[in-house]
Each structure stands twice: as structure tokens, then as C-alpha cells.
Amino acid sequence: MKKKQKIAQRHKISFKLNSKDVSCDVKASAVLMDVIRDVLELKGTKPGCREGECGACTVLINGSPINSCLFLAINAEGKKITTIEGLTKEDGSLDIVQHELVQHGAVQCGFCTSGMAMSIKGLMNQHEKSNRGAGKNKKGQPSREEIKKHLEGNLCRCTGYVKIIDATEKLFVKEK
Amino acid sequence: MKKELRVIGKPVPKHDAGIRVTGKAVYGHDIVLPGMLHGAILRTEHPAAEFTIDVSQARKLPGVVCVITADDVDVNNIGYKRDHPILKKGEANCTRDEIAAVAADTKAIAQEALKLIKVKYKVRKGVYDPFEALNEKSPQINKFISGKFPNKNIAEVFHYEHGHLEEEKKKSAVTVTRRFSLPRMTHTCMGTSNITASFNKTDGKLLLYSSTQVPFLYQRDMAHALKMNPSDIRVIQPVIGGGFGSKLDMHPFEPICALLSIKTGRPVQILYSREEEFIASPTRQPMIIDLTAGADEKGNFTFREINIIKDNGAYTSWGATTPFVIMQAFSSLYKVRACKFDATAVYTNNVFAGSFRGYGNPQATFALERIIDLLADELKMDKAAIRLLNANEKGEITGQGLHFETCGHKECLETVIEKAKGKRQKHVASGAEPAKVENPRFKNGIGYASMLHVGGGAKIYRSDGCGTTSKIDPYGYCTIITGSNEIGQGSETVLAMIASEELGIELKKIKVINTDTDVKPWDVGVHASRTSFVAGNSLLGAIRILKDKLNKKASELLQTNDPEFEYSDNKIISEKTKTTIALDKVVREMHFSEPNELAIASFFYEPSSKFQDKDFKGNVSGTYAFASQAIEVEVDTYTGNVKVLDIYVAQDVGKVLNPLLLAGQIEGGILQGVGYALTEELLMHEGKILNPNFHNYKILTASDIPNIHFYPIETNDKQGPYGAKGVGEAPLIPTAAAISNAVCDALGVEFLELPMTPERVLKAIHENK
Ligand code: FES
Numbered sequence: 001m002k003k004k005q006k007i008a009q010r011h012k013i014s015f016k017l018n019s020k021d022v023s024c025d026v027k028a029s030a031v032l033m034d035v036i037r038d039v040l041e042l043k044g045t046k047p048g049c050r051e052g053e054c055g056a057c058t059v060l061i062n063g064s065p066i067n068s069c070l071f072l073a074i075n076a077e078g079k080k081i082t083t084i085e086g087l088t089k090e091d092g093s094l095d096i097v098q099h100e101l102v103q104h105g106a107v108q109c110g111f112c113t114s115g116m117a118m119s120i121k122g123l124m125n126q127h128e129k130s131n132r133g134a135g136k137n138k139k140g141q142p143s144r145e146e147i148k149k150h151l152e153g154n155l156c157r158c159t160g161y162v163k164i165i166d167a168t169e170k171l172f173v174k175e176k
Numbered sequence: 177m178k179k180e181l182r183v184i185g186k187p188v189p190k191h192d193a194g195i196r197v198t199g200k201a202v203y204g205h206d207i208v209l210p211g212m213l214h215g216a217i218l219r220t221e222h223p224a225a226e227f228t229i230d231v232s233q234a235r236k237l238p239g240v241v242c243v244i245t246a247d248d249v250d251v252n253n254i255g256y257k258r259d260h261p262i263l264k265k266g267e268a269n270c271t272r273d274e275i276a277a278v279a280a281d282t283k284a285i286a287q288e289a290l291k292l293i294k295v296k297y298k299v300r301k302g303v304y305d306p307f308e309a310l311n312e313k314s315p316q317i318n319k320f321i322s323g324k325f326p327n328k329n330i331a332e333v334f335h336y337e338h339g340h341l342e343e344e345k346k347k348s349a350v351t352v353t354r355r356f357s358l359p360r361m362t363h364t365c366m367g368t369s370n371i372t373a374s375f376n377k378t379d380g381k382l383l384l385y386s387s388t389q390v391p392f393l394y395q396r397d398m399a400h401a402l403k404m405n406p407s408d409i410r411v412i413q414p415v416i417g418g419g420f421g422s423k424l425d426m427h428p429f430e431p432i433c434a435l436l437s438i439k440t441g442r443p444v445q446i447l448y449s450r451e452e453e454f455i456a457s458p459t460r461q462p463m464i465i466d467l468t469a470g471a472d473e474k475g476n477f478t479f480r481e482i483n484i485i486k487d488n489g490a491y492t493s494w495g496a497t498t499p500f501v502i503m504q505a506f507s508s509l510y511k512v513r514a515c516k517f518d519a520t521a522v523y524t525n526n527v528f529a530g531s532f533r534g535y536g537n538p539q540a541t542f543a544l545e546r547i548i549d550l551l552a553d554e555l556k557m558d559k560a561a562i563r564l565l566n567a568n569e570k571g572e573i574t575g576q577g578l579h580f581e582t583c584g585h586k587e588c589l590e591t592v593i594e595k596a597k598g599k600r601q602k603h604v605a606s607g608a609e610p611a612k613v614e615n616p617r618f619k620n621g622i623g624y625a626s627m628l629h630v631g632g633g634a635k636i637y638r639s640d641g642c643g644t645t646s647k648i649d650p651y652g653y654c655t656i657i658t659g660s661n662e663i664g665q666g667s668e669t670v671l672a673m674i675a676s677e678e679l680g681i682e683l684k685k686i687k688v689i690n691t692d693t694d695v696k697p698w699d700v701g702v703h704a705s706r707t708s709f710v711a712g713n714s715l716l717g718a719i720r721i722l723k724d725k726l727n728k729k730a731s732e733l734l735q736t737n738d739p740e741f742e743y744s745d746n747k748i749i750s751e752k753t754k755t756t757i758a759l760d761k762v763v764r765e766m767h768f769s770e771p772n773e774l775a776i777a778s779f780f781y782e783p784s785s786k787f788q789d790k791d792f793k794g795n796v797s798g799t800y801a802f803a804s805q806a807i808e809v810e811v812d813t814y815t816g817n818v819k820v821l822d823i824y825v826a827q828d829v830g831k832v833l834n835p836l837l838l839a840g841q842i843e844g845g846i847l848q849g850v851g852y853a854l855t856e857e858l859l860m861h862e863g864k865i866l867n868p869n870f871h872n873y874k875i876l877t878a879s880d881i882p883n884i885h886f887y888p889i890e891t892n893d894k895q896g897p898y899g900a901k902g903v904g905e906a907p908l909i910p911t912a913a914a915i916s917n918a919v920c921d922a923l924g925v926e927f928l929e930l931p932m933t934p935e936r937v938l939k940a941i942h943e944n945k
């Protein structure tokens with residue numbers, strides 16, 4: 001296919017976003033966050049710094065959390081991406097992560113919340129994966145310290161993190 | 177009639193948490209309007225310079241719709257002293273200075289256009305030290321002031337005194353003098369500053385989507401800046417990504433965005449990058465506090481003499497008025513017989529501060545609580561005992577005229593001292609040996625601090641009131657239209673709980689409308705921990721009127737003449753006849769039959785507080801909040817690292833309205849206080865900010881949190897809704913003070929500045945050897 005040079009710099013990518021197939025044309029330099037927010041118009045993923053320092057833009061790629069402000073959109077090709085909108089169930093009811101965050105009073109201004117929720121979901125996925133087929137050697141729930149370590153990349157200026165960590169701990173207790 | 181509370185006091189999750197946790201909340205960053213342009217601002221390269229500017233190339237760039245400089249606009253100065261030009265003309269005085277602005281089709285084009293603007297600078301030597309600025313030989317930094325002060329670089333002065341200072345000095349057995357120095361800390365709201373402006377050229381009306389926390393004052397300020405009629409400006413508040421005081425002042429980017437929209441007739445949006453947020457949003461006031469304090473031989477505080485120099489930066493914001501709060505701490509926290517207070521805000525070429533949770537109080541409390549430890553040392557007195565001896569009491573009217581009708585200070589102190597027991601102070605001045613330390617590398621210490629803050633609003637504007645309209649629709653749902661704002665602190669939830677409590681309507685049938693100045697009644701805004709108190713009382717007033725109407729109709733329908741009815745389960749219940757009627761039915765009957773009225777009522781609540789006289793005396797708030805903290809730290813003497821282990825906090829909250837939200841405020845505030853104590857400082861060199869990113873300006877993460885043990889103290893203030901007082905600012909106020917006292921206790925050193933970074937801790941250890 002012949003295209004003018006300017007257009008040739010754009011790349012068509014296809015991936016699964018929140019269980020739906022999507023495809024779009026993006027610049028090679030475009031980051032995933034901008035594609036999600038501005039092209040696909042899902043505004044739940046938040047721009048806190050665009051520098052990989054705050055975690056507000058966290059989404060899941062194949063189940064693992066990443067900072068979408070640093071991730072090149074072209075690298076999303078063929079992957080499964082989940083944003084906060086995809087965490088909420090089809091019928092509008094809350095995912096267990098969202099539910100626990102609300103119940104624990106872990107949401108204040110809410111700007112960090114999408115990223116926090118995705119990060120926590122990522123931890124649950126990781127935990128589940130390492131336990132899959134582990135038989136008797138199943139790992140127990142992560143310790144409070146491990147939870148804190150995992151959430152280190154997600155800044156929150158409102159809550160002091162306590163309620164967020166409480167909510168996460170509770171999730172793993174429930175899971176068992 | 178005293179009845180049990182059904183909703184108030186319960187751990188109700190945030191009313192609006194559902195939209196926030198699903199990513200559906202619309203913040204300023206998420207707004208897209210048809211035909212919207214993107215604005216960007218060019219700031220000076222040099223904090224002190226004369227300049228000429230040429231924007232012709234930028235105007236020619238395809239996609240650029242409008243470029244403005246000071247020459248293109250007819251506006252008034254902004255700022256608390258109206259000493260701040262929106263766009264600077266020919267002269268820059270601060271690294272933030274806005275010298276041109278662009279509106280373009282895309283963000284990228286707007287940024288590209290900024291690069292095409294040619295500026296020629298004639299760099300001057302700036303003045304970055306307030307003491308140097310006070311030198312007669314220094315140039316005048318701000319040319320827009322009236323010049324009523326003896327020195328040309330003074331922006332504002334405050335003087336206050338009570339008691340007989342010289343006599344009290346003579347009566348003092350010990351006197352301590354120290355100089356304290358406090359850093360610039362910045363809010364780092366997770367959502368950066370933003371605004372979307374939309375001007376309609378046909379009807380001359382301006383619509384602003386703004387995250388201000390004081391929409392009605394903002395509307396007035398904006399109108400003054402743009403030479404418009406305030407009523408032609410409608411302010412809508414999208415969801416706000418954090419406030420903490422940063423949105424009290426109107427900043428130049430806001431009228432700039434409005435001007436770009438006015439010029440183009442199209443909506444324009446300006447979003448700050450994180451770097452811009454660090455550079456161009458406000459900070460906590462840096463200040464130098466000279467404090468002399470005395471005590472008699474029993475340990476009673478005799479006097480305090482305070483002289484504060486505040487670095488005002490190049491322009492004056494609300495931040496200049498923080499001495500108003502600072503002097504309350506010095507005049508009235510712990511009983512003190514005499515006090516003389518002076519504060520001077522001095523212009524420099526540094527960035528200007530704004531307001532920040534605590535409003536000067538964390539700085540004051542740091543100095544005061546540090547000096548109390550030093551006085552105790554001199555007297556060889558226990559540090560808990562000296563505080564208990566001097567604690568404030570119920571009924572006290574302080575030298576400044578603050579009237580503590582309720583006061584939990586002593587109880588707060590006793591609680592944290594008791595809970596932290598066993599965590600013994602290492603350097604007990606009474607001669608006891610420091611406890612044996614097992615590992616010489618790690619040293620533990622414990623520190624105490626208290627705080628006093630307004631708890632029922634603060635009359636710093638001619639009205640500190642709040643209006644409310646509340647209505648019940650024919651289906652039994654209640655709508656609260658309140659003047660107050662939600663900035664993440666949970667005010668919507670508290671209001672919904674109050675309505676649910678009083679009207680017996682379940683929470684999910686209650687809606688809160690609070691974001692539109694064209695709709696909601698007046699309110700002064702979010703500040704001074706006032707929202708629950710003032711907006712809560714205002715809502716209670718509206719509900720009282722509403723219930724009078726409903727009661728009348730219910731009497732008629734139930735054929736009983738109860739003076740009061742019980743409202744519960746969406747029903748109105750007669751205690752006398754044990755008959756009930758559905759609430760929505762009463763509403764409909766009121767509407768469709770006599771008196772043909774809607775179930776709607778409005779009320780305006782003005783707190784009983786007084787505007788203080790020119791001597792700053794008078795009862796400025798409806799009620800006062802107290803808190804004490806005892807904090808244990810562990811210092812690594814090899815690395816200088818301070819680890820905060822346990823924080824025991826007791827706070828006089830009047831009454832717990834919602835324990836879940838309350839704990840959130842406490843924990844969030846405390847962590848900001850820990851950051852103030854240990855890590856946060858905006859570093860400046862010759863007027864430029866050196867660390868404008870999260871990598872080098874370190875806010876705390878989940879890994880840094882201490883164990884927080886919170887004990888609410890209920891003093892049931894009869895002025896507050898259900899007895900409640902303001903809580904929002906208090907938790908961070910004493911934290912840095914208590915941590916520094918703990919570090920000093922652990923190491924036997926003296927800390928007189930913040931933050932206590934590892935380098936500073938190591939230096940202190942070294943110098944102490
Ligand atoms: S926006 Fe991606 S880490 Fe901050």
C-alpha cells in the first residue's frame with residue numbers, strides 16, 4: 001500500500017481493549033495513555049505526570065500493570081489491555097477491587113483511584129498465576145509489606161494509603 | 177427530644193465514590209467541548225529580567241488561532257493585593273511569570289507556537305533573600321503596590337499583642353530564644369491545574385469549568401480581572417483532583433484562558449503538565465521565625481515574643497494572610513500570659529506562596545512545640561508534664577479573645593501520652609539516664625506536639641456563611657442544593673447523611689447539587705476546615721423549615737396535632753397516635769391540594785463568629801479544634817534516615833459524623849505532615865526551581881507509612897451540627913513538630929529547620945559530637 005510520507009509514519013494497531021477488538025492508526029511515538037484517552041475516548045485512565053512517576057495511568061497489559069504514559073501504543077499490538085472501564089462489570093456492578101476500595105473509604109479525590117485499582121488487580125492476577133497448578137505449595141496471601149511494596153509506584157496525595165492497603169489486604173482474605 | 181442517631185456516626189462510604197472508582201468521574205482533564213482549542217503559556221526564562229517580545233512567527237504557524245501578550249489585553253491586576261499583572265509587560269520578576277499565551281487546534285501546535293515566540297532578555301540581578309530585600313539599597317520588586325509601608329519591599333505586616341510582656345519576662349525563670357526556618361512545600365495534587373473557558377460572543381457570557389475551591393469569590397475576582405459583570409460569569413466545578421488549599425487563589429492561567437476564549441469565541445482549555453504544576457502552582461509559605469519564650473520555675477508559660485519574616489515572592493496571594501492563623505497558635509495554644517507577635521511579608525524574586533492545608537499553622541506549631549521542649553530541658557522538666565500543665569481548658573477566653581466553649585486539649589494530650597507510654601523518652605531532662613541502647617546504629621525517640629485551629633469556619637471575609645436549598649420531589653427523593661463544594665474531602669457525603677438522618681430518607685435517594693454558581697446559593701468556599709460545620713448547619717436550617725411545612729400537612733392528613741413527628745423509613749410517624757403516612761404522599765398532597773406548595777425550603781447560615789478588630793482580637797471562629805500527637809521515630813545514625821514508627825493522634829472533633837471519612841482525613845493529613853517533616857522541599861536557586869518532578873521532590877509512598885493510632889475525642893460543641901467541629905486541616909499541623917521533637921529526643925541534637933533529610937540528620941549528629 002502506498003501512502004504519502006506523513007501518513008506512512010502512522011501505524012495501524014489492533015488489540016483487545018476491555019475484551020473488545022479495537023484497531024486504530026497511531027504515530028510511532030504515541031503513548032498508550034493518549035491513545036486510550038484521546039483516540040478511544042476512555043477517560044478513566046488518568047494523566048498524573050506523564051513521566052512514569054505517579055501510577056495514575058496504570059492499565060493492565062495481559063493482566064500485568066504498566067504505566068500507560070510510558071508504554072508505546074505500537075507495542076500494544078495483539079495484546080489484551082484492561083482499563084478501569086473494563087474492570088467494572090458489563091452490567092455496571094463493581095469489580096471486587098472497586099467494591100473494597102469504596103467500602104474501606106479508600107477513595108477521596110479519586111484521581112489516583114483508577115491506577116490504584118488496576119495496580120491492585122495486577123497483584124491479584126500475579127498471585128493467582130503463581131498459584132495456578134501449584135497444588136499444595138500455594139502461596140499464602142501477600143503480607144502487608146508486600147502489598148505496600150507493590151503499591152509504591154502509585155502515588156496518592158489524599159488518603160495516606162492506609163485505607164487502600166486495608167482494602168487490598170481484605171481482598172486476599174476474601175480470595176482464600 | 178433526644179433520640180438515637182441512625183445515620184450520623186456510622187461508617188458510610190463516600191456518596192460519590194461509585195463514579196470515582198469506575199473512572200466515570202469527569203475531571204477538568206476529561207472535558208472536551210465542540211471546537212475546543214488548546215491553550216499554552218510562555219513563561220519567562222529568567223526570574224529577574226527586562227524583555228521585549230515578538231510573537232509574529234507564532235501567529236503565522238498553521239493551526240494557531242490566537243496569540244496574546246500584555247499588549248493585546250485590557251485587564252486589571254489580580255491577587256490578594258491586586259499587585260499581580262495577568263500577563264507581564266516588559267519586566268519579569270519571578271520564574272513563573274506569564275509573558276505570552278497561545279490557543280491552537282492541538283496541544284502539539286500550541287507547544288510548537290511557544291517555541292516560535294522570540295524574547296530578548298536583559299537579565300538583572302534578582303533579590304532572592306528576604307533580608308536582602310529589606311536592605312534600603314535593594315531595588316523595588318513589585319511596582320504595583322500602594323507603598324503604605326516604610327520599606328518598599330514590604331507586602332504586608334501584622335502586629336498583635338496581649339499581656340504585659342516586660343513584666344512577664346522578669347517573672348520568667350527560664351527564657352529560650354531560637355530562629356526556625358521552614359521550607360517551601362508544594363501541594364502536588366494528583367490532578368494538575370486545569371481550566372476550560374467558553375465565551376459566547378453573542379450574549380457576552382463566560383462559562384468556566386474551573387477547579388477553584390471558592391467559586392463565588394472566584395467569580396468576583398475573575399470579573400474584576402476581565403472588567404466584566406460577575407453575573408455574566410458562570411463557574412462550573414468539574415470533579416477536582418485534590419485541593420489542600422491550592423485552589424483558594426485565582427492564578428494567572430485562569431484569566432489567561434478566559435481571555436483566549438474571549439478573543440477567539442471558542443472554548444479553550446489549559447492543562448498544566450506535572451513540571452508546570454511544580455513550577456507554577458502555589459507553595460506553603462517559607463518563613464524565618466524568631467521566637468523567644470519563657471516559663472516560670474513551675475513551668476507555667478509566661479510570654480512569647482515572635483518575629484516572622486515571610487518570603488512573599490514577587491506577588492501577593494492569600495498566603496500573605498497566614499499570620500492571621502499563625503498568631504492564634506502563638507497567642508492561644510497552651511495558656512500564655514503575654515504575647516507579642518510581628519510578621520512581615522517581604523517581596524523577593526522567588527515564587528510566591530499560596531494557601532496550603534493548615535494555613536501557616538504547621539510552621540507556627542513547629543517553632544512553638546520545639547521551643548516548649550527546649551524550655552522543659554532548661555527546667556529539667558518532663559516534656560509531657562509541661563504540656564499538661566499549660567494545656568488549654570474549656571471555658572477559657574484567651575488573651576486574643578478566642579472563646580473555647582468546648583476544649584479537648586487536655587484530653588487529647590492525656591490520651592496520646594497514655595497510649596504512647598512505654599515508648600520512653602531517651603533524653604529525659606530530669607537527670608534520668610538514657611535507656612540502654614542495644615544497637616548503637618539505631619536510636620529511638622519520642623516527641624509530643626499539639627495544635628489549635630479554627631473549627632467552625634473563620635471570618636476572614638465579610639461573610640463566612642453558606643446557603644442551602646433543599647427539596648423533596650413527589651417520589652420521595654431529596655435534593656440538596658448547597659453553596660459548599662466537594663474537593664475530595666467528603667462534604668457531599670456528610671450533607672447527604674444529615675438529610676438522611678433528619679428526613680428518614682435512605683441515602684441512595686439523596687442527591688447533592690453543588691457545582692454551579694448559576695444554580696447554587698452563595699458560600700464563601702472551602703477553607704478553614706469549615707464545610708461540615710457551616711454547610712451542615714445551613715442544611716439543618718433548611719430542613720427545619722421544610723419539616724415545618726411537612727408537619728403541618730401531616731397533622732392534617734393524620735388528624736393529630738403532634739408538635740413533632742418522627743421521620744423514618746421514608747415515612748412520617750405520629751408518636752401520639754402511632755399512625756404513619758408515606759413521606760412522598762405528604763409531599764404530593766401539599767402540592768396538589770391546600771396549601772398548593774412544593775416541599776422546598778432555603779436557608780442561609782452565618783456563623784456567630786466575629787470579624788476581628790484591627791488589633792486582631794475577638795472570637796474569630798464558631799468553635800475551635802484541638803489535637804495532640806505523640807510520635808515515635810527510629811533514626812539510623814549511619815545513614816541519617818528517619819523512620820516514623822508509631823503516631824498516636826487524639827483529636828477533638830466535637831462529634832464523629834462519619835468515622836470512615838474522618839479516618840481518611842486524619843491519615844491523609846498525617847502523611848502530608850510526615851512529608852513536610854522529612855522529605856518535601858521545593859529547592860530553589862536564584863529564583864529557579866531545581867526539582868520540578870516527583871523523582872526529585874519526594875512525596876511519601878505506601879511503603880513509608882507509619883502505624884497510625886487514632887483516638888477521636890468528642891466534646892459535643894453545641895454550635896456544630898450534632899456537636900461536630902471542623903477536622904480537615906488539623907491532622908497535619910502538629911505532625912512535623914512532633915517528629916522533630918522525637919528526632920531531637922533520639923539523638924540529643926537540636927533541629928531548627930525542616931525537612932529533616934538524611935544529610936541534615938547526619939550533619940546534626942556530626943556537629944553534636
Ligand atoms: S501519568 Fe503515567 S506514571 Fe504518572
Ligand code: FES
Pocket residue numbers: 106107108109110111112113155156157158159366417418664
Ligand atoms: S484519592 Fe486523591 S490522590 Fe488518591
